[in-house]
Amino acid sequence: MQTVRWLGFCVSQSMSRSLLHFFPSCENASAPYPATCTLTLLAGEGSGQNNAVQPHAIQRNGPDARGAQLDAAPPVRAVVALEGGRLGHPDGLRLEDAFPTLRTEVSGLFGIQVEISTPQPRLDVGSSGCVLEVISQSQPVRFVPKKLLGKESSNGRDAGRRGKWADSRTKAPASGATQMSVVAQEQRSSVSMSSVSGMAILDGQQAPSLVFVNASNKPISAAVFSLTSRGREPGAEGEDLPVASIQLAAGQTRELPLQDGAFASATSHEFLSGRCQSLPFCVELRDESLSKEGGSENEGSSGESVASVEASQVGIFLVHREARTKRLASVVTLESADF
Amino acid sequence: MTTQGELPSTQDLNATAAAVIADSTLAAFAPDDEQATLSGATSQTYHGWVCSGPFFETVLFVYCADRNMVRSAKLGAQVPISFDIFDPDGFHCNRVDILAGIGPVSAVEWDPFLGSCKFEAGMKHAHVVAHLPPGFRAVSRLVSQQSGCLFGKALRLTTTTRTFMPVTLARDRFPMLVLLNRSEVEATVRGRLFCGKRTPENVWNIPANGSRILSIAHEFGDAIALEPEEQVQAYLRMGVRGDYEVGAQFIERLQGPSDGSVFLALG
Numbered sequence: 079m080q081t082v083r084w085l086g087f088c089v090s091q092s093m094s095r096s097l098l099h100f101f102p103s104c105e106n107a108s109a110p111y112p113a114t115c116t117l118t119l120l121a122g123e124g125s126g127q128n129n130a131v132q133p134h135a136i137q138r139n140g141p142d143a144r145g146a147q148l149d150a151a152p153p154v155r156a157v158v159a160l161e162g163g164r165l166g167h168p169d170g171l172r173l174e175d176a177f178p179t180l181r182t183e184v185s186g187l188f189g190i191q192v193e194i195s196t197p198q199p200r201l202d203v204g205s206s207g208c209v210l211e212v213i214s215q216s217q218p219v220r221f222v223p224k225k226l227l228g229k230e231s232s233n234g235r236d237a238g239r240r241g242k243w244a245d246s247r248t249k250a251p252a253s254g255a256t257q258m259s260v261v262a263q264e265q266r267s268s269v270s271m272s273s274v275s276g277m278a279i280l281d282g283q284q285a286p287s288l289v290f291v292n293a294s295n296k297p298i299s300a301a302v303f304s305l306t307s308r309g310r311e312p313g314a315e316g317e318d319l320p321v322a323s324i325q326l327a328a329g330q331t332r333e334l335p336l337q338d339g340a341f342a343s344a345t346s347h348e349f350l351s352g353r354c355q356s357l358p359f360c361v362e363l364r365d366e367s368l369s370k371e372g373g374s375e376n377e378g379s380s381g382e383s384v385a386s387v388e389a390s391q392v393g394i395f396l397v398h399r400e401a402r403t404k405r406l407a408s409v410v411t412l413e414s415a416d417f
Numbered sequence: 418m419t420t421q422g423e424l425p426s427t428q429d430l431n432a433t434a435a436a437v438i439a440d441s442t443l444a445a446f447a448p449d450d451e452q453a454t455l456s457g458a459t460s461q462t463y464h465g466w467v468c469s470g471p472f473f474e475t476v477l478f479v480y481c482a483d484r485n486m487v488r489s490a491k492l493g494a495q496v497p498i499s500f501d502i503f504d505p506d507g508f509h510c511n512r513v514d515i516l517a518g519i520g521p522v523s524a525v526e527w528d529p530f531l532g533s534c535k536f537e538a539g540m541k542h543a544h545v546v547a548h549l550p551p552g553f554r555a556v557s558r559l560v561s562q563q564s565g566c567l568f569g570k571a572l573r574l575t576t577t578t579r580t581f582m583p584v585t586l587a588r589d590r591f592p593m594l595v596l597l598n599r600s601e602v603e604a605t606v607r608g609r610l611f612c613g614k615r616t617p618e619n620v621w622n623i624p625a626n627g628s629r630i631l632s633i634a635h636e637f638g639d640a641i642a643l644e645p646e647e648q649v650q651a652y653l654r655m656g657v658r659g660d661y662e663v664g665a666q667f668i669e670r671l672q673g674p675s676d677g678s679v680f681l682a683l684g
Contacts, residue, residue, distance in 0.1 A: 099652065101581040105479045168611055168652035205578045209683065217671060220583065222569060276480035277522065277556050284565060305480065305487050306520050318488075321435040345522040349476060351560045356522040358480040398567065408566035408682070410556075 081195040082203050085393040086210045086223025087291050087331055088173050088190050089406075090180040094214040099170035101207035102163050102194050109282070110164035113196045113203065119155040119177050120189035121329040155179065155188070164169060164263065165196065165203070181287045189291035189331040192223065192405040199300035214405045221409035224393040226293075273362045275410040276396045280341050281354035284407050286360065287335040292326040294391035298363055299325045302336070305358035321359070326392075333397070361394055361412070457601070461549045464599045464664055465557060465571070466628050467502075469528040472670065473680055475563040475568075477525040477545075479517050483552030488517035496550045498523075502530060503544040505537035506628035507598070517553065539627070544597050544628045557651030559668065564679045571664040572683075574606065579656035582667045582683060586612065586632055586641055587648040591670040592633040594653065598623040606639035607658070611639045612651035621664060 088096035102113035158176045163169055174181040174188070180188070194206045211220045278286035292298050301320035321340035326332055336357070344355040394412045399405060467475060479498060481487055491503055495516040502511040510533045517523040531541045547669045572580040581640065584592050602625050609618045610633070617640035623629055632682045633653065634641065656661055667683040 095584075099581075099583040099650070101579075101654070103579050103581075105577040147645075166579075166654070168583075168654055169653070170650065171584060198654075207572075207581050209581075211583065217681075218585070218678055219566075219681055220667075222572075222683070247671075250646055275554065277478055277480055277554075278559060278566070279567070283563070303484065305482060305484060306522075347476075347522075347524045349524075349526065349560070351474075351562065351565075356478055356480070356484060356524070358522055360482065360484050363614070396567070398565075407564060410567050410569045413570075 079266050080197075080199065080201065080203065081193055082206050083221040083226040084192060085226055085291055085293050085391070086189055086190055086192070086208075086221070086411075087289050087393070087395065088180075088210060089186075089212045089214065090174065090188060091185045091214070094212060096173045096180075097170055097211040098173055098176075098190075098192065099168065099209040099211065099220075100163070100192060100194060101168040102165045102196070103194075103206045104196070104201045104203055104204060107198075107201055110167065111196055111198050111201060112161075113163040113165050113194055113206075115160040115163050115169075116193040116195065117158045117160065117173075117176055118191040118193070119157070119173075119180075120191065120331060121153045121155055121327075124402070138324070163194075165201070168207075169298065169372070173291045187289060187331045187333055189293055189329070190223075191293060195398040197356045212406050212409070214404060217405055219406040219409055220394070222411060224395075224411050226390070231242045232405055245307050269288050273360050274394050274414055275358065275360040275412065276394075277358045278336050278341075278396060279354050279356055279387045279398065280336075280338070280344065281352060283352075285335070285401045286357075287333050287399065288322075288324075288412075289331065289393075289395040289397050289409075290324060290326055291331045292391070293393065293396075295328045296365060297325065297327050298365060298392060299323065300333070300334075300394070302360050302393075303357050303362065304340070305360055306345065321357075329353055334382045351382050353369060363392055426633075437546045451503050460551050461553075461623055463549060463555050464597060465545045465547065465555070466515070466542060466595050466597050466630075466666060467527045467531070467557075467665070468540050468630070470540040470542075472678060473541045473559055473668075474526070474528065475557045475559050477480040477547075477555055477557045478523070479515075479523045479528070479547075479549070479553060479555050480653065481552050482554045485519050486552045494519045496553070498553065499548050500525070500530075500548065501546040501548075502527075502534070503546070503626040503628075505533045505542060505544075505624075505628050506535060507544070507624040508535075509626075510534050510543070528573075535672055538631070540630070542628060542630055544626055549584040559680050559682050561680055566680055566682050567683050568666070572664050574655055574657045574665055575661075576657060578663060581652060581654045581666070584610070584651045584653050584667075585648060585669075586634070586643060586651055588643060588645055589672040591666040593668045594631045594633055595628065595668060596621060596623050596631070596657050596665075597628045597664040598626060599664055600660065602627050602659070602661055604657055604661045605659060606655055606663055606665075608636075608652050608653055608655045610640065610651055612637075612641060612649060615640050615680075 100115050156177050192208050219403050302322040303318050304321050326335045340354045341357050344357040346355050396410045399406045443511050495518050498517050500513040504510045511528050511530050525663045534541045534543050559566050608623045617637050669681050671679045
């Protein structure tokens, strides 16, 4: 593939700054061919669309509404292309240097898409790497963002579509048939991404939360379910109640703290280093726009499948913060829970 | 619970297991092999690095991540999970079997199980291979007196896949690299540090099934000359040439408040 993408988040606050480290790499060539790193800063924490550039109009009515929505990119704040990179040579930068608005105008959590590409048609940059680093109160935390397995990455013929994600100023219109084909492709490729699982730890030092980055062009809701059996009759009928839930506008990034109440069914452990509670959980994503528009008759099956498509563009990160200072202690990218 | 090698008594271990096994170590797991079952669920073999040391150790948590399995499981249902422990030179020094609940989280501290493990680089550490049943996952947490952090997936090094790690060089930071050989043959890892205009290279041999923990500052000390207050951003690029697979993790110890240590992990 000529392009590889990741989805992560960064923090911009008075005591925090973020860095990006990237490593353009190619399996089938060792020469330092040129590579470009394109950064897309998504809309921030507070409002998904108010402060953001709306690159494409989203049609909500009409027969091709779903295709038009998928064709549209999420609201983005800014796009920067970094040229001069070389395959096999790691590099990095402060995100506030790439996006000066982070330094002055805004603060909070922001979603960020990172794309590494090469103009060489036969080179495969799929083995490239990316690491995000957040330094809060002079202490860093690093994590590998979610690698996106979109249509660009999967079919290798992505040059024409790259602009959709990389540059908010351009739009690549597609015919209705092509759009539906893309929908079907994404449903197949990302059906396993509709839920993710993880395990949160609560102790006297740290408190967990989940950071959601919605890089899709649709509003999405997420519900967190406990994976413990405590407090529930075995084989009991009926749906579980989520321990936490959140709604995200298109392009929005939000943090959902897992409060003490969520740990009511957690397992307690006594270690030499102290006591802690562990809560295994899964996160399920639902398509908000469909539940508003589609009515109840399609709510079951089609809602789930469309959510699967969109879920491939949603990054979920398990974050542990120090309870006293709220400083980030660790960030883990969550993965699919389907078996 | 069954064990081999220098271990606590079976009674002790049973008591430990009943308390969902507690003690401390360091481990990080990444899926290696997956085997599909008729139900569509897959069993997984996980490889991880564990250690028990005076400054930090890790705890391994095992849990069922399949919501349907948790919902339909009988109260108190358990499944067997086994761990094979290889010392830094790849010698199979122990095997641990536990019964993990479906619903409750099982936590494993490794210190009691590393009795016959060799010291290497000043600490006891080992390569653990976990055989997880379908639907189960393992995640490990680095624990020190003042902090803890969860590990993500270990980075993979194969003939076709190189990887990199950002390294911040400073007097008060102690970056460490963990290499884990997941193969039955000795692996050679080549690492190049990109530090300004200097790009020193080093080669490390990892025995079959063995592991190594390396101090970046020590390995590249000749090429790194830091002023007392200086901080340099560098990158470590790693690759292997051969038909084997190596897992890589990065651990960094920072000087925390009131003379304590804070750790961060990558991979």
